Amino acid sequence: MRKILAILLMFASACESNLDLRPKMQISAEEAFSNKENVYAALLGCYDGLQLQHYYGRNLVIVGDIASDNTLADGTKLEYYAMDRNSLLANNILVEGIWADIYLAINRVNYMLYKLEEVTFLSDSEKKDYQGQLRFLRALHYYNLVRLYGGVPLKLLPTLADLPEYFLPRSSVDEVYNQIIADLEFARLNISNSKPEKASVLAAIALLASVELTTGDASAARQYASQVLQAVPVLEPTYKDLFSAGSEPGAEILFYCPFSASDKNRLAEYNYPKTLGGRHENAPADVLTSIPDNDERKSLIATNYSGKYYSTKYSDLSTGSDRVIILRTAEMFLIRAEANYQIDSLANQPEILTDINIIRSRAGLQPIVNETITSLRNVIEREKQIEFAFEGKRWFDLIRTKRAIDLVPTVTQPYQMLFPIPLSEILVNPNIDLEDQNEGY
Numbered sequence: 001m002r003k004i005l006a007i008l009l010m011f012a013s014a015c016e017s018n019l020d021l022r023p024k025m026q027i028s029a030e031e032a033f034s035n036k037e038n039v040y041a042a043l044l045g046c047y048d049g050l051q052l053q054h055y056y057g058r059n060l061v062i063v064g065d066i067a068s069d070n071t072l073a074d075g076t077k078l079e080y081y082a083m084d085r086n087s088l089l090a091n092n093i094l095v096e097g098i099w100a101d102i103y104l105a106i107n108r109v110n111y112m113l114y115k116l117e118e119v120t121f122l123s124d125s126e127k128k129d130y131q132g133q134l135r136f137l138r139a140l141h142y143y144n145l146v147r148l149y150g151g152v153p154l155k156l157l158p159t160l161a162d163l164p165e166y167f168l169p170r171s172s173v174d175e176v177y178n179q180i181i182a183d184l185e186f187a188r189l190n191i192s193n194s195k196p197e198k199a200s201v202l203a204a205i206a207l208l209a210s211v212e213l214t215t216g217d218a219s220a221a222r223q224y225a226s227q228v229l230q231a232v233p234v235l236e237p238t239y240k241d242l243f244s245a246g247s248e249p250g251a252e253i254l255f256y257c258p259f260s261a262s263d264k265n266r267l268a269e270y271n272y273p274k275t276l277g278g279r280h281e282n283a284p285a286d287v288l289t290s291i292p293d294n295d296e297r298k299s300l301i302a303t304n305y306s307g308k309y310y311s312t313k314y315s316d317l318s319t320g321s322d323r324v325i326i327l328r329t330a331e332m333f334l335i336r337a338e339a340n341y342q343i344d345s346l347a348n349q350p351e352i353l354t355d356i357n358i359i360r361s362r363a364g365l366q367p368i369v370n371e372t373i374t375s376l377r378n379v380i381e382r383e384k385q386i387e388f389a390f391e392g393k394r395w396f397d398l399i400r401t402k403r404a405i406d407l408v409p410t411v412t413q414p415y416q417m418l419f420p421i422p423l424s425e426i427l428v429n430p431n432i433d434l435e436d437q438n439e440g441y
Contacts, residue, residue: 033115036122042112043130046137047198049105050257054097056324057265060144062282063094064392069408070288070385075270075281086410090423090441098148099422102141103155109138111158125192132190136199136207139183140326143211146176147396150418150438153429154179169431170421177215184208196253202228203255206327209335214400222339225332228254232329235362239297242325245316254327264320271390273308277317284309288389296364301389311390325391333358334384341380345373352376359383415440 032042051057065071066083073080079093088095113134116127145152153168154176160166188204196203209224236242236250249256259265272278284302289309291298302309314322337355340348349371356379357367363386371379381403385394398404399418404411411417420441426432 033119036126039116039119039122039130042115043133046105046108046112046134047257048263049101049108049137049141050326051259051263051265052101052104053266054094054101055105056257056326057259058267058270059094060098061267061324061390061392062270063098064395065390066282067408068394068398068404070285070389070394072283072285073281074283075279077281080281084410086408086416088416088420088441090420090426090437092420095419096422096424098419099145099425102145106138106141106155107159109134109141110155113138114158128190129192132187132204133193133199135183136187136191136204139180139187139204139211140207142176142180142183143207143214146173146180147214147399148419149421152176153432164430167429167431170436177211180211181208184211196249196255197258199255202231203327206254206329206332209332210327213335213339214396218339218342222336222343225336225339228332229329229336235330235358237362239362240300242328243300243313243315243322245322249323252329253323253325254329256326257324259321259323261319261321265314265322265324266320267314267324268317268320268322271311271314272317273305273310275306275308276310278310280308280310282311282390284311284389287385291386294364295386296362297386297389301386313390330359330362330387331384331393334380334387337380338377338384341377345376349373349376352380356380356383359387363387413440 032038049055053059062071062080063083066073066080067086071084073084082088082092083094113131116122116130116134119127122130142152142154151170151173154171155168156179184204184207187199188201188208191199191201191204194200194202205224206228209221209228212218212224213221232251232254234251236252241247241250242252269278270281271283273280289302289304291302300313301311303312314324316322333355337352340352340355345352353368353371360367360383368379381397381401384397388394395404398407402417404417405414415438418438421432421437426434426437
């Protein structure tokens, strides 16, 4: 008997009953697109997709470090130990949950894009702004999927029923990236919002910089990173300012996912030791505990309490209201440094060192003034590892640079740099079978 993935069926009866765009406020499909207030509420429902537990609400952020050399599983959840060992099965809870939650978020976006075509009470600029924000979200969702799983079903229309035509085969990696770039190009040309808790033009350009670096177009990555830095050439004065619970986000934060007591994440709980009320599922590894004490970032990355190291980047144990930062200008400095290294490491060395030292200066470290070209790549890599520890970016960097085999002891074969396609997807999707599974699984 075929299993049905909730992710693919969330809109199975959307046209007749409840539309899952704001999970905590049930809005019927007709009501959701009947006036401006409800359309905006539906848009917020699409942003709520980022808060899901297997997405930025917890597991994607943890997986981005625990699959790498940054952190270790040290709690009770077996799925984290399997991820830490890079020994994954197709029915691993994390493998299936991340896939399902991201496709749930994609389906919300696709449904709203589909219904916006019928809306007549929005101005052209309002409609394009919403479409731009939605396409930014879809690009982000597919960017996370394609990096983790390789080629994936490229759904651009909503799933409205449990019918064969709604199940798609895997698209190629290139096809997915082409759609990501097309969505982001539309977003940067049409978004009018400028607030960092929602998609903005700068967020779209920043994500393009990351995408182009991943696809190997260093010149485009440098161009987009520089565009962002021309507009916002700043970091927060101190590293701690970025993660201060309850504070307003500063100019460095380009895009983040907000949380509250009613829409909380559990990152603090999963990082803090048990003696302080946490679970300590995700603990810093030696590469992070060995950060020099004079590096001001260490206190947030690897705090020692009674012999247990833990991160305090997320510190709101009581309400889980810490924001999760997805894009910030510090990453643009390091993307530009890496792109310049790839383009011409010798000719661009002064610019590379300038960008690295901006990051180091904020951390209270001395500038690097005389670095050999051969070791400069490792300097960029290490600065990004420290700067973004516990923000879920390390694994993506290691698979992009193909350095996972060199630096992660449990990664010994190239196939381990992709997750398996979830077993539940293979069972439910008639266009994906065991022969379509990623090699090695």
